[in-house]
Amino acid sequence: xxxxxxxxxxxxxxxxxxxxxxxxxxxxxxVCIVGPSGxxxxxxxxIAGGLEKPGGGKALLSGPTPExxxxxxxxxxxxFALLPWRTVEGNVSLVLEDHGIARSERTGIIADVLxxxxxxxxxxxxxRQLSGGMKQRVAIARALAVKPAIMLMDExxxxxxxxxxxxxxxxxxxxxxxxxxxxxxxxxxxxEAVRLGRRIIVLSRRPGRIRDIVEIxxxxxxxxxxxxxxESLQRRVWEIMxxxxxxxDREITDVx
Amino acid sequence: MSHxxxxxxxxxxxxxxxxQTGMRDVPFRGGGFVHRPLGPVAPIVFLVILAIWELGSxxxxxxxxxxxxxxxxxxxxxxLFQTGMLWKHLGASLYRLLLxxxxxxxxxxxxxxxVGLFSxxxxxxxxxxxxxxxxxxxxxxxxxxxxxxxxEGSKVxxxxxxxxxxTVIATYAGVDNVDRNLIRMGQSFGLxxxxxxxxxxxxxxxxxxxxxxxISASIAIVLLVAAEMIGAEFGxxxxxxxxxxxxxLDQLIAGVALLSLxxxxxxxAIGKLEKRLLAWRM
Numbered sequence: 001x002x003x004x005x006x007x008x009x010x011x012x013x014x015x016x017x018x019x020x021x022x023x024x025x026x027x028x029x030x031v032c033i034v035g036p037s038g039x040x041x042x043x044x045x046x047i048a049g050g051l052e053k054p055g056g057g058k059a060l061l062s063g064p065t066p067e068x069x070x071x072x073x074x075x076x077x078x079x080f081a082l083l084p085w086r087t088v089e090g091n092v093s094l095v096l097e098d099h100g101i102a103r104s105e106r107t108g109i110i111a112d113v114l115x116x117x118x119x120x121x122x123x124x125x126x127x128r129q130l131s132g133g134m135k136q137r138v139a140i141a142r143a144l145a146v147k148p149a150i151m152l153m154d155e156x157x158x159x160x161x162x163x164x165x166x167x168x169x170x171x172x173x174x175x176x177x178x179x180x181x182x183x184x185x186x187x188x189x190x191x192e193a194v195r196l197g198r199r200i201i202v203l204s205r206r207p208g209r210i211r212d213i214v215e216i217x218x219x220x221x222x223x224x225x226x227x228x229x230x231e232s233l234q235r236r237v238w239e240i241m242x243x244x245x246x247x248x249d250r251e252i253t254d255v256x
Numbered sequence: 257m258s259h260x261x262x263x264x265x266x267x268x269x270x271x272x273x274x275x276q277t278g279m280r281d282v283p284f285r286g287g288g289f290v291h292r293p294l295g296p297v298a299p300i301v302f303l304v305i306l307a308i309w310e311l312g313s314x315x316x317x318x319x320x321x322x323x324x325x326x327x328x329x330x331x332x333x334x335x336l337f338q339t340g341m342l343w344k345h346l347g348a349s350l351y352r353l354l355l356x357x358x359x360x361x362x363x364x365x366x367x368x369x370x371v372g373l374f375s376x377x378x379x380x381x382x383x384x385x386x387x388x389x390x391x392x393x394x395x396x397x398x399x400x401x402x403x404x405x406x407x408e409g410s411k412v413x414x415x416x417x418x419x420x421x422x423t424v425i426a427t428y429a430g431v432d433n434v435d436r437n438l439i440r441m442g443q444s445f446g447l448x449x450x451x452x453x454x455x456x457x458x459x460x461x462x463x464x465x466x467x468x469x470x471i472s473a474s475i476a477i478v479l480l481v482a483a484e485m486i487g488a489e490f491g492x493x494x495x496x497x498x499x500x501x502x503x504x505l506d507q508l509i510a511g512v513a514l515l516s517l518x519x520x521x522x523x524x525a526i527g528k529l530e531k532r533l534l535a536w537r538m
Binding site: 071095 | 437
């Protein structure tokens with residue numbers, strides 16, 4: 001399944017946040033969106049997943065929904081968005097309960113996704129007992145439970161410390177190698193972008209426009225070995241962004 | 257800047273006499289401002305006050321006309337128990353309290369959820385709630401007597417209205433405070449509206465609703481006594497009123513002690529409920 005954004009334009013109050021953005025997320029492809037803070041990356045992702053209506057332009061899906069997918073467009077949130085009053089398995093169960101799945105089948109799915117994210121030992125734990133990295137793993141397990149066609153990831157590693165981020169990045173690469181999910185991955189961290197992205201879309205500061213697109217052909221699994229090459233790519237992306245980021249930093253914001 | 261200037265002017269003169277240069281401990285400046293749990297202090301304070309009071313009464317320093325001894329109040333309580341009147345008064349009071357408080361709380365939660373969830377309910381009901389909340393419900397008791405009769409109805413109604421408004425306010429404030437991101441998460445996974453309310457909004461508002469219970473339970477006790485003082489044969493309030501009219505101060509103190517015990521029991525029960533329902537917060 002493909003996700004196509006056509007000429008997305010959006011404004012909050014008087015100011016334009018997104019200006020004529022078009023992009024496509026192909027099957028099995030991770031597209032990273034980077035940009036200075038306040039450039040409307042998260043708004044773009046909310047529009048892509050149908051949580052917000054764009055002021056102009058269209059968010060489209062093309063191709064058949066993969067069989068068994070309960071929620072084709074599935075988010076991973078920066079703050080994990082786990083219910084604090086539910087255990088790990090309860091949080092995964094939450095997103096299955098509205099689909100009329102038999103209890104036995106549900107427990108099967110929960111056990112399966114927890115095993116795939118190495119969380120089986122934590123099934124009965126409450127979110128407050130888990131570290132940030134574990135919480136995000138639970139959120140990933142929850143997303144896997146509904147068999148998404150496209151994952152919409154909103155700064156999924158930004159709330160984690162750099163070591164945990166490194167570990168989770170490895171997990172994501174392993175997961176992608178196994179399951180070839182497609183994803184739209186919003187981040188402000190260029191290192192994550194060059195490690196995970198097949199394409200990197202660089203947005204300008206507000207109003208967000210597509211400034212440049214960087215394609216990376218290197219297979220995901222090889223990237224951890226070829227960090228120096230990525231380093232130079234990362235520098236290239238930074239060169240594109242630098243002025244924008246500097247200007248964005250000096251702006252007075254009036255929109256949350 | 258000014259600090260630097262004043263400190264820089266005469267750096268050594270103040271401490272010149274005691275200047276130390278050898279190895280020494282960094283002076284400790286932390287600590288304090290933290291409470292330690294001191295378990296037995298509360299009962300000790302309580303017992304000491306009772307003992308002083310009893311001693312004062314025995315020695316004649318406190319006149320029995322002004323304040324009866326604790327032992328006399330206790331004797332009144334025992335007398336109440338032995339004549340079987342204790343259960344009659346307490347039973348009548350508990351019945352009114354439980355009925356009024358639970359009906360008021362249920363209605364309050366329902367209306368509070370509506371105000372929290374629907375714009376129309378918020379626009380229509382919130383001004384009404386704000387206007388009626390500060391009215392002392394006991395002032396409306398004559399009205400309630402006309403509407404619901406002199407019997408149980410008017411007393412239950414007074415407690416019901418008294419607990420209804422604070423519950424509405426606690427509930428809708430709780431709903432407003434539920435993390436918007438959790439709701440967005442529910443929507444993004446395609447949860448139905450009812451599921452979002454039942455599994456995300458209500459549990460998220462539960463801490464606020466329970467602290468609303470603490471307030472509404474205290475209000476309910478105050479209104480109970482007031483309503484029973486105006487027209488009731490039995491009930492703790494009626495007992496206290498009768499004791500006051502006869503200047504039986506020992507009975508009056510016994511009645512007040514009963515109320516205080518009732519309040520403690522309710523606070524304890526709500527504490528238990530919080531432990532159960534909010535175990536995820538600990």
